[in-house]
Amino acid sequence: MKQPFYITTTLPYVNTKAHVGHALEFIRADTLARYKALTGFEVFLNTGADEHGVKIYQKAKEEGRDVQEYVDEYAKHLEDLTIKLGMARDVDGITFNFTRTTNKEHTEAAKKFWNICKENGYIEKRKYKGLYCVSDELFIPEKDLVNGRCPNHPDKDLEEVEEENYFFKASAFSEELVDLYENNPDFIFPKERLNEMKSLVEKGLEDFSISRLAEKMPWGIPVPYDPEQVMYVWFDALVNYINVIGWPDDLDSFNKWWPVTQYCGKDNTRQQAAMWQSMLMAANLPPSRRIVVNGFVTSGGVKMSKSLGNIVDPLELIDEFGIDALRYYVLREVNPFEDSDLTKKRFLEVYNANLVNGLGNLVSRVMKMSEDFGVSYTNEQITEVIEAEREDVFSVDSKYREGAEEYRFNDAMDAVFKVVQETDEFIQKEEPFKVIKENKEKALQDVFTCVHSVIKISQMLLPMMPETSEKIVQAVLENKKPEEPIFPRK
Secondary structure (H helix, E strand, C coil): CCEEEEEECCCCECCCCCCHHHHHHHHHHHHHHHHHHHCCEEEEEEEEEECCCHHHHHHHHHCCCCHHHHHHHHHHHHHHHHHHCCCCCCCCCEEEEEEECCCHHHHHHHHHHHHHHHHCCCEEEEEEEEEEECCCCEECCHHHCECCECCCCCCCCCEEEEEEEEEECHHHHHHHHHHHHHHCCCCEECHHHHHHHHHHHHCCCCCEECEEECCCCCCCCEECCEEEEEECHHHHHHCHHHHCCCCCCCHHHHHHHCCCEEEEEHHHHHHHHHHHHHHHHHCCCCCCCEEEEECCEEECCEECCCCCCCCCCHHHHHHHHCHHHHHHHHHHHCCCCCCEECCHHHHHHHHHHHHHHHHHHHHHHHHHHHHHHCCCCCHHHHHHHHHHHHHHHHHCCHHHHHHHHCCCHHHHHHHHHHHHHHHHHHHHHHCHHHHCCCCHHHHHHHHHHHHHHHHHHHHHCCCCCHHHHHHHHHHHHHCCCCCCCCCCCC
């Protein structure tokens, strides 16, 4: 019986079109899911759309639109992006799920979760006055302000809010959270983020507001016993992680899949690693398995923004260069944990140098020699080689395996391109294109060695660039140079 593995992304807000940061998180989670499936796990891969909250409500009203119609449109845009990114919908060993926080199942689960936390004594009503960041959907304590503003959104004014809301008693779990971090040193990747959370929580986790007045912000899930209040978006949305795998109605399914490995952005660490974990503790549920924290993707060294005109649209990159070119850039050129830069110019340079001149050229060159020299092999022989190389890649190649297991897909990609480089060097050294005239047997053996290398590359790319992997295997099975370049020059 296969061991279950559950991974989720955060759910992007649907107040704007998806951006490179969303694509990055989707691609990394999908790659990890594919890798786990290829190494013998039964995988559940979750993503979706977060559809409640102040900024969504305000944006819809600004545009004079019905809020449900507005979120329907943007949720579809997100779901379409997961399709364009090639997320694993029809892959053996992977169950793919796209959830929406406006669906009935999620709504009922959020109410159930609220009631349990209330019954356990961790929710109470209080009058409160504070500074609210609409972009983060969070009250920002004075001690966390930078020049009087939210540290994540220094260009936006905070909103002063004074009203009676329900509060979650997160402060009750500070010691338990510190114990969680100390007893599980791999709970947050990378370690720097774990240390940040530990430092934050050691100072004492503050209680946080988990509702808003419905008359001011009606777009949310009603508090079960108080229709004048709606749930705060973070409290509502995080419940999707447990609901999609069966909680609270199918606990056999929930217990099979939980706990979860979560991807998130570094501006989301507090919500995922402290707030959500305290909520789970309040509901007597086990904590997550692991939280993997991405850095930001900048452009020209600064945060992407419409006003600066430096936004890079992932869909435009896919349309021009193909899905696997984007997957390549995200997995190899973007640091797995720290901020990284992406400009169209840099993308083009990397595309031509490493994919067109590197990988694509090698496959064309090897298969052209194989076709021209008349290298002979059957599909059955190639299938055996593919299976052997796949087993070797996922069990023997330590740099590749460790990179994938520790969420450093750049290291796994480096292992792939080391094989590309070594095969190029082998061809330059042995020169089978010259030897064929004098020693056909040796030339054929050298070319078949190169075909083996190309097959190995295809299997290493299987979780990271699945479309490219399939094209390489097809070229080998047909024993000829691909009719169209795998990566056309731009």
